[in-house]
Amino acid sequence: MDLSEQIYVRKSCRKYLDDEIDMSAIKEFMDNVKPLTREINYSYEILTKDKLNIRTRWKAPYYLALYSDKKDNYGVNIGFIFQQLSLFLQSLDIGSCWVGMASLKENNPKFVIAISFGKSNDLTREISQFKRKSLSEIADTEDERLIPAQLAPSAVNSQPWYFKQSNEGFDVYKVKHNIVKRKILGKWNDVDIGIALAHLYISNPETFEFEVKDKQDIKGYTYVGSVKI
Structure with a gap:
């Protein structure tokens, strides 16, 4: 699947619908995603907003909580892996946004960052709007x-x-x-x-x-x- 065209239209989505999403496509994509550094173990889980402390004015119906061993370049590896997923979600008309202002209600030392996602009518923009x-x-x-x-x-x-x-x-x-x-x-x-x-x-x-x-x-x-x- 060529996701490169999504780069030129994607926007960080902050307006979501409450529509349910079939999560099987995410799992299938992540089973084949390319890591930047294979030596770093990472994982993710899909959570609803009630499982996180969210300090943004907006909220999404779903969040990806991203975890990693804290080795050299682990943050770079996480960004590399899950931006691929973000572009894939965009191709399915699912918006997403990296959320630094979120934390788990149940502490996990491997937690790195969260990504909000959900169906949206506010997904794309023109190249001139970047x-x-x-x-x-x-x-x-x-x-x-x-x-x-x-x-x-x-x-x-x-x-x-x-x-x-x-x-x-x-x-x-x-x-x-x-x-x-x-x-x-x-x-x-x-x-x-x-x-x-x-x-x-x-x-x-x-x-x-x-x-x-x-x-x-x-x-x-x-x-x-x-x-x-």
């Missing part, structure tokens, strides 16, 4: 292959990624925030990076490769990994 940094602001080259990453959602639209061209593809970096922003966004920016990488994978499924190399940080950014697309 409010994103220019390619020159997120990369050292205006390579149009990076547009899918440019359009990726992120916590408060912070777009914390930076791509530096290399001989084999791109080195991927995460912005270094000041202490105030780090307290607010630092927890979610690894997930954001994974979401952007998922868009690159969905757009280049046959050629995408990710590897963590021995690379130095650059001014204002922390090295995350390197991709071939």
